[in-house]
Amino acid sequence: MPKRVAKLFSDISRRGRRAEAAAFLLAALLSGTSLAQATEDTLATIANTRTITIGYREDAPPFSYRLSDGKVIGYSIDLCRRIAESVRQHLKLDKLEVVLVPSTAATRFVLVKSGKVDLECTTTTNTAERREQVAFSYPHFITATRFVSRKSDGLTSIKSLSGHSVVSTTGTINVEQLNALNRRENLNISVLLARQHADAFSMVEKGRASAFVMDGILLAALVASSEDPAAFAISEDTFGPPEPYGILMRKDDSAFKEVVNDALREVFVSGEIKEIYGKWFMSPIPPDDRNLNLPISPTLQAAFESPHEYLD
Structure with a gap:
């Protein structure tokens, strides 16, 4: 990417990655760089801005939710903070700022595709139709x-x-x-x-x-x-077979996806996931200290022991 486009891209990212989009597009076109090429390299953007953006849900406990004091917590959030640390180490950055962006079921795909979030860390089911729009990490939960x-x-x-x-x-x-x-x-x-x-x-x-x-x-x-x-x-009845949750990323960015999945593989295979899972599903959780008492299912345990992409 030419230096003047890279600099402009960095400046735009610091303002929310989409501000002054018209100027960015013009610069990319003038330089001969396509918009898709300029926005695909998530790792380069994170390195330039020293910022990673995480989409969160306000009301999806225990995965992703906001407390009355404004603090964002949850199982998916813990995993994404762990991924953010792996990204920092991969890029050899002294510091990486984590910016949290509110997301809803209706806006999550737009946020990812537009570049407003790098990781969407909520409760999104991985389906073939959705994989036409975005990429998914290894499964981190399975439900019906x-x-x-x-x-x-x-x-x-x-x-x-x-x-x-x-x-x-x-x-x-x-x-x-x-x-x-x-x-x-x-x-x-x-x-x-x-x-x-x-x-x-x-x-x-x-x-x-x-x-x-x-x-x-x-x-x-x-x-x-x-x-x-x-x-x-x-209900005991289900509306379909069990399906996995995955962390959303932009499509066709294999380098970033590899770093994300490598981070999750380390968490899963090392056994660190047992502590994270136990914190959110087998212990009292905020705000009222209720305990879901939901042990890891055999299907989910198998997914942790042998992480792989879900492509059904």
Whole structure:
């Protein structure tokens, strides 16, 4: 990359990586460097800015969430901070600033593709369709789509949702699964959309929706942190097979992806993952010290012991 384009790219990155985008594009075109080439090299950008940006979710405990004091914590966040340290060492930087950028189910892919975040560290399911847009790290969790409802409503199966109002979070694969099954089985479900997981669960709590369809682990966390966990039931029925979560990165940046996966492999194979996992799934967690008591499943343990890309 010509020096004048590299300098301009660095300056733009310090302002949020997308400010003055028109000037950046013009400089790239004048230099003969394509926009795709100029934005692909994540490691070079991080080295120039001495900054790595991490996308986080405000309401996805225990993976990624924000406390009332503004602190961002979670299982996925811990893994991404570990990756950030590996990136720092790989680039031989004395210091690397970690900048946290809020993300939602609806904005996460745009944030990654546009370069506003280098790593999106929340609860994104790896699917073939999504891999057309972004790249995924090795899986760091495996879950399936279920529903939560009030026990008093007696909704014990997916078919029992027939004729009811059911909510899910916009921009998620769970909505797609719910809509597909609703059409296929002619269940006549009224599908409602919520912007945040907490909003959707609140609709069930207040009786505005009969059930909330989401990843089972996220439902378990919401139930555990509710005022009356015993009032809710999570379905045994699933809307599809178990699928893995991965950390999002920009597509077609193999060098950065290799550093990310190498960092995760070290965490997984060394056994460090047991401590990180235990902290978030087998111990009391903020803000109310609830314990999910969810041991590592055999499927997830196998993924940790032999890390590899999920390409199904």
